[in-house]
Amino acid sequence: MSVADPDPVPCDPTRIVLIRTSHPGNVGAAARAMKVMGLRELVLVQPRFPDVLVQEDTVAMASGAADILVRARIVDSLDAALEGVHTACATAMTPRDFGPPTAAPREHLPLLAPAAAAGQRVAFVFGSERFGMSNDEVRRCQVCLSIPTQPDYGSLNLAQAVQLIAYEWRLALGGYPVVERTKAPERATLDEVHGALEHWRGVLEQIGYLDPAAPKKLMPRLQLLLDRAGLTREEVHILRGIARAVAGRTPSAPM
Template sequence: MQTTPFRTRFVLIQTSHAGNVGAAARAIKVMGFDELVLVAPRWANVLRREETIQRASGALDVLENARIVETLDEALDGMTHLCATAMTPRDFGPPTRAPREHFTQLVQTATPQVGAQGVAFLFGSERFGMRNEDVYRCHVALSIPTNPKFGSLNLASALQVIAYEWRLALGGFPVQEATAPMVRADAPQVAGLLTHLEQALVAVGFLDPEAPKKLMPRLNSLFNRADLTQEEIHILRGVAKAMLETADKAKR
């Protein structure tokens, strides 16, 4: 897991669906976090249930290290900044902010301390959300910007968004190339292609060598704009070769 100046903990309060616990573990691991605490979940054996393990989809280490506690006080031990996740407006409590806005401010205003600062993200039950008294304990109520007419998020989905935004605020991960790096063709390779292609165009009667006009310079300009790779040079020279072979057979 990537180290940060913050110790990050995800707290699920009275979770009722085992699958959401597994999905939460997966969401946490994907974003490089590993600390999950469950407060009085519906199932005492939720970390070992088949649905939990299946939905974790490989994040078994997060499940193995997860803790189950009876009270929220136990879950928040060592945490210094508490973030509620509450969609329902309240007439009293911490300020409501979008995750990105709050996380940017939190990271920018962090003061050097001995050891990591503890940041906890609290998620209520699937059916009722967070209790008012739990929200009141927090420094902020995070509200994910969603469609005003349909803003309901699944617990694991909401956790994934929060984990992503928090990781982004901490610097994120580099994007990994999904394809092999391309090797650009150099000038001699492009020149070789043009010579080969010119021969093929003459052979099939498309180019009159006595009156070439500006066809080849224009193709040269086209290839320069295309920024050809070595593999693309090989393909085009293969086309030119096939044209020459076809023209040769036609003469026989």
């Protein structure tokens, strides 16, 4: 008996391919990296553990991206993983002596986006944690993406590499809008700010910081400070709460 997919996959031009992964946690973390960038198709080539998609570490590291694991496929070869793909992008730290051109993701991926928008499928291929991709596997691809890193140490965890490529690809496809607060905080009225200022005047006199006989310009300066701050009503309540707490701890406070 098969269970119906509760969330059908929309048209997605992207395929993430992981070759000979060793650690189940990396598979789960890669699935999570994909999900946050809206990528849905994951294919594993000869993983170390045939049951990697259901192992405890995999599911734990997926952290809410179990649907990616449910849809993922395991195949025996890179050729099988790239079936139906129009453009394959290898990933490697350093360029190879012979093979496809090497490019930075941010420079190259926008060039692929129009074809992907037209329905052509793009695959991003990642090698194993220990050995990366072989020369033959890199040559199976049309471009080699190299993430610009600090020259003396460019080693990235597999899931980190997937996250970076997925982020750059999502930007190239148009990105997602930044979600802003739906309701702006309510601005304090002038009388509420004045009430807070008067509250603090009494507290400052109580603790001996303000001499009512020679106030100088302390209160006008505080007025300017509060005006510049553009206080919200909540912030006014906080200031008055602090004033009450200070007044309650001074020796001259009424018992």
